[in-house]
Amino acid sequence: MKTLIVIREKDYGWLSPFFPGVNPLVMPVCNKPFIEFLIDFSILAGSSAIRIISDGPLNEVERYCEDGSRWGVDVSYASILGNDSIETVIEKNRKYCADQRLLIISGYLFIRYENRQELRHCFAMASGGTLAENERGSIVLAGTPEITGQLPAATPFSLVEFDSIDNYFRLSAEILKEYPSPYVLPGYCNEPDCHIGRNVVIGKGAEIRKPVIIGNNVQIMKGAVVGPSAVVGSNVIIDRESTVSRSILLDNTYIGEQLEVVDRIAAGNILVDPRSGVSIAMEDPHLLSSLPGSAHIGSGLFRYLFHAIVALLLILLLSLPYLMLVPLLKIQGKWKTGSFTFHDIRQGKNLRFVMPSIADEGGIGSLAKALSLDRFPMLFRALAGTIAVIGSFPVEVSHRLEAGYAATGYRPAVFSYAEAEDWPVNAEDSAIVEQFYAAHGSPVRDMVLTIKAFLNRIHSKVQ
Amino acid sequence: MDFRIDMSNGQPVGIASLDGRLDAENCGDLQTFCQSWLKETSRLVFDCTGLDFLDSSGLGTIVSCLRKSLEQDGDLKLAALSPQVSMVFELTKARKLFSIFPDADNAVRSYASGDKA
Amino acid sequence: MDTFITMSFPSEISYARLASNAASMVAEIFSRQVGIWEKRQEFCHAFELSVAEAFSNSVRNAANPETDGQIIICFSSDQNELMVSVRDTNPAFDPDIPAPDILSYPDRGYGLLLIRQLMDQVLYSRENDMNLLSMIKKAG
Amino acid sequence: MTVEEKKCHDLTIVSINGSLEASSVPGFMKSSPALTDSQSIVIDLAGVDFLDSSGLGCLVTIARKKREQGGDVRLACLNEKLRRVFEVTQAFRLFDIYDDAESAATTAANK
Incomplete structure (x- = not known):
């Protein structure tokens, strides 16, 4: 089976204003880039080749996925125009799609699956048609069933609401808390609920509270508290006596001294309140370090x-x-x-x-x-x-x-x-x-x- | 920066409306104005309805205004923080220093119910 | 390693192919030496295309195409980066032109954009009445 | 560089072989009247091993002129190198890009 993953710029339009410079296709959900969830799903469903198709830029996706050899599948890329229908998309990729059972995932979708074993079976038996859809997109299967059998009463996967910054935030928290094993990328510390990457420096008196995911190359300075329920990306510094809990820090973020980051998403110098969708850019460096002392200013x-x-x-x-x-x-x-x-x-x-x-x-x-x-x-x-x-x-x-x-x-x-x-x-x-x-x-x-x-x-x- | 004295409580409460940006460039003005306001009353309310950007220098100035009014047995209360400005206060824990009200009227009234000064 | 190669080409557009093929081959040799495997094609193509762009820029900018101008291309390398510089005697140009807006169908102006995107560092200088465009790409 | 032309469903498919770059663009533009008239065409890039900014500029110009006159141009068979050029310059926003020239011609004819 082959899979087409079709994601248009308008599908992720809700996310892009919050994190300029991060391509939503590689935006991490917990510690895994979004696109990898769809790739994993496609592979579990029995695909050996996946084509990622968009009307927007794909270079960052390509840099991450390369040719797919890391997952043992072929990953390729194609461009379409924004208003192409699914028929046109298939037409444009006709050579690729020819004579194959085809799975088409269309939209910026998050798919939840709980039973991994059943997926492949279910896809092999399913006859063509729309397997799941919501107003954000659909999962469609084309071609004749590979094997015959009794389909399970309930499909072993479902679409999760994934169309606001608040959904995004809650989904990450939920994955961290309840479903880490099928979803997140493993870390180096294999204690349950605690995934820690390479080159993580934890200062004196700093506390790590589970559940937590910490990426590579992270410095947690003395007296800082990370967690519970924190997702910290790579190349992050959390400075002295700061608290980060129930929050997501994306890659390349610096959290200054004595700050309190609770229920927030931070990316670079942008801080977002997922509930209200309000964001601020921390334009001056001193805002990144608690209450301004006189030492910095005027010097x-x-x-x-x-x-x-x-x-x-x-x-x-x-x-x-x-x-x-x-x-x-x-x-x-x-x-x-x-x-x-x-x-x-x-x-x-x-x-x-x-x-x-x-x-x-x-x-x-x-x-x-x-x-x-x-x-x-x-x-x-x-x-x-x-x-x-x-x-x-x-x-x-x-x-x-x-x-x-x-x-x-x-x-x-x-x-x-x-x-x-x-x-x-x-x-x-x-x-x-x-x-x-x-x-x-x-x-x-x-x-x-x-x-x-x-x-x-x-x-x-x-x- | 608009300033007026409200006498509805029987005691003078100074209400200052901050607007636009409060940053390194113009926080000196606030510092100066605040000195003169404190001569009239030590009970202040900063109405932040029109304040849409606050940086660390601005925050520092507001904190120093608070300190001065506390020294004179008064207080500085904040009203109508926009979500962005509010985030700055939360992030830096400065929120804990201030009484914050949804609008200026509530802030003024709170001076009447409180027995301070 | 630190190879040093200097090549000189007549300032004519028909030599652009030769120059860019040469660049691609130098990049190929370099990438074998430092062990770029998966991304070798991409690395070589970056040099092939960037040199083609720099070369055609030079030819296009020539004040007097009739004179026997020369375009000199030098390669040098450090442990983990390859640098190519393109030198000509044309009038100075502004290297900071903004990227074209593709939706307005521009028919030119992509050259420097391509170079900037494909290379890690692009340096432009004017010395001894010569333009010098240096382009550096890191291995891996 | 060589250019070949064939008809498919009343549409001209122009196939290019070789490099489309500064030195070959002028020759390419003169190689076929189909490139400059108002009829829709498909340009098959399967045989193109190198495309530079002049080559891209020329494809963009063809698209602009055809679209001004109510025609269109579709592209087929971009290899890795070409796709990179389209990605970097965002030229993918301008063109209908197909896996193969025949599907491009078929769908254009049915439109």
């Missing part, structure tokens, strides 16, 4: 002075190696300069500056790279105050990033906090560390982290 000049001093020190330290090594590299043609345009969210304009790159072939290149000579020209920018010495990795003006990068506390800098922390430098992941330090930054800490970033670069080259 702008102070902080700049520190940055200028650090920049000056580094310039003094590096100018000699710079003058010695760079001409050599230039002769060898290994010193390339490229200009880099980045968006300064603070000032709301694009800035362009030169950022050299070094081909680290041979000794001189490696040495120059270890000494961060490629960052040398940028240090003057930091001295002038245009950028910080340490902060966020400058985000290049690129259409891909603009939408999703309204990160709080973004502050373009010579070195990034991610480099200091040895966190993978990648716009999405590093944004979390950057938010953490945006909320925790102090001039002295900045200085320490700058040195750490600088040494890390030396270290990574020496290895």
Whole structure:
């Protein structure tokens, strides 16, 4: 049997405004991306090939599902237009559908099944027709039954109401509480009701209360309370003394100090109240760290002075190696300069500056790279105050990033906090560390982290 | 920022209407105004009907206004928080510091029933 | 590893195929060396297409197509990324043009959009009266 | 690049073989009058191994001109590489894309 999963943009229109930048098809329900529930269902129903069809973008889905080999099925993709009827969709995929029993799942549907064994049997025996439908979509089977037999009185699956942010929230909570085994992805801690991923750091005095699901690469700082009934995604920091219960934190979220997140969905810097559908964007980094203390506010000049001093020190330290090594590299043609345009969210304009790159072939290149000579020209920018010495990795003006990068506390800098922390430098992941330090930054800490970033670069080259 | 004194309880209650955004840019104004309001009465109500955005600096200012009115044996009560603004108070636990009312009239009346000041 | 290859092509559109095929092959060799397996085709196609786009951009931007301009393509690599840069002597251009709105049927302007989407980092600079467009993609 | 034409249910199917890119676009546009008149056609891309932005631009132009005159163009058989180009540029929002040219022609003729 083959399955067509047909999901149109209008089907998930209710969800997309809440989480810009997250494709609803890979939006996690509990800890599993939505599309995987449909794939699992199709496989249990006896499909060996699945085609995911949409009138919207599919690249993120494709990045997650790839060719389906992970599930042992063929997954392929196709585009349709928004107003194509199901007949047209089948026509457009006629070659794919030919001579096969066909299961068509149409709509942004959540399917509940309790008895996994019965599914395949039931589908093999069922004659064609609509097996389930609601106003949001349908499950249709085409072709003649594979085997004959007595169908069970009740279909072993049903459609769940899944058309509002509140449904979404309740469904996740319900799965976590009542049906974790058939649905969620396994974690590393196999205690019942407690799924914990890789690289999870739990601080002193932090509490984890079951049931709970925690993803990979999560830091729970001291005194924080996570759970009960919390779903925490990957790349998440929950800062000191914060509470997260009966809530969902999607990937790449930073929850600041002493905050109380109860009955909420958080994604990046967006917080949603699922009951009322109200959402706020936490635009300033200090909102992410409890009641504003005087320490952060008004320290702008102070902080700049520190940055200028650090920049000056580094310039003094590096100018000699710079003058010695760079001409050599230039002769060898290994010193390339490229200009880099980045968006300064603070000032709301694009800035362009030169950022050299070094081909680290041979000794001189490696040495120059270890000494961060490629960052040398940028240090003057930091001295002038245009950028910080340490902060966020400058985000290049690129259409891909603009939408999703309204990160709080973004502050373009010579070195990034991610480099200091040895966190993978990648716009999405590093944004979390950057938010953490945006909320925790102090001039002295900045200085320490700058040195750490600088040494890390030396270290990574020496290895 | 509109300010008026309500005498319906027999005692003066100052009602300030906040509107638009209250953020780092304009929270200094509120700070200044609040100083002068406190000279007239220490019992304040901030009517937030028109307030649609609050950031941490704004929140900090409201908290400092509360502190000053408490120092003068008064209080600062909040009325008509929009869901967005309310979320900021909940998230930061600042909600626990304030008495919050659905509208300004209720907030004013609560000063009469309370026996403080 | 750190291979270094420089190629020079006449600034004519008929050489775009050659340049992009070369890019695809360099990417193929690189991906074998660093062990990109599942996504190798995608990786190579990204280089093939990006170089084709950069090349045709260069040819199109040439002030005087009659002169014997050259387009120089360099490849360099780090442990886990491959960089290709395309250099020409044409007038400067603005690399930050916005993406076209597909629903208004634009007949051009997709080139830089494609490059940006397919590559991890795109750097543009102007030096010694030359345009230099560097494109970097990480392995895996 | 070579271009072949055949009729199917009174509709012209234009099959392209090779690369549709900056250097081959001008030749392609001249290869068949069916590309520029107002009649609906199907373009079979099964044999296209490479499509760049000029190639895409030319498909978009054909679609625009045909639709202005009441005709249409349908595409058939996009391989992985082509699909990626359509995905990145969102060109999938403009075209009816079919698995095979015959179904595209059949449904167009029945419309």
